Amino acid sequence: MSHRPLFLLLALATAAAAALEPAPAAPEPGAADRAFAEAIEACRAASHQAPHPFMKGFTIEHVVAGEQDGACAYSQTMPGEMRMECKLSKEGRAGLAAEFRALAEGRMTGSTSAQPAWTGECEILTKDGKRLPMGKG
Structure with missing residues (x-):
């Protein structure tokens, strides 16, 4: 038997074995949002990417940096090279986490008139x- 047929047999056997392996399970919808909500509430360092709900092609980078000066440091990128930076209290973390949980369930939160209470613990850092201040604290 030459090396070529042996190689083909090994390649076919490998392909057949791979076909029998179960495909990796797709992540459950909303799982990443729920996991990030847990990190926010626990003030555990984590990051999360999500598409901007209104700016097509813009990806929001969410980051929990952990506890700093008695508050939980959270930030997110914004269009226009801006950034929202927050020092969240326990109540602020619970409010933001609730928004991520709602997002995980397919519900968008927010309003053009009233801002959530947690935004009072945030500032917008402009490009310059x-x-x-982000909201009323």
Whole structure:
């Protein structure tokens, strides 16, 4: 038997074995949002990417950096090279985590008029370095 038929037999056997292996399970819808919500509530370092709900092609980078100065440091990128930076209390973390859990269930939260209470613990850092309050604290 030459080396070529042996190689083909090995390749076919490998392909057949791979075909019998179960495909990796697709992640459950909303699992990443729920996991990030847990990290926010626990103030555990984590990151999460999500498409912007209104700006096609923009991906929001969410980051929990952990506890800093008695609060939980959370930030997210924003369009226009801006960033939201928050120092979240326990109540603020619970409010933001609830929004991620709602998102995991397919519900979008937010409003054009009233901002969630947790946004009062946040500032917008503009492209030119100015800090602006995000919400009413």
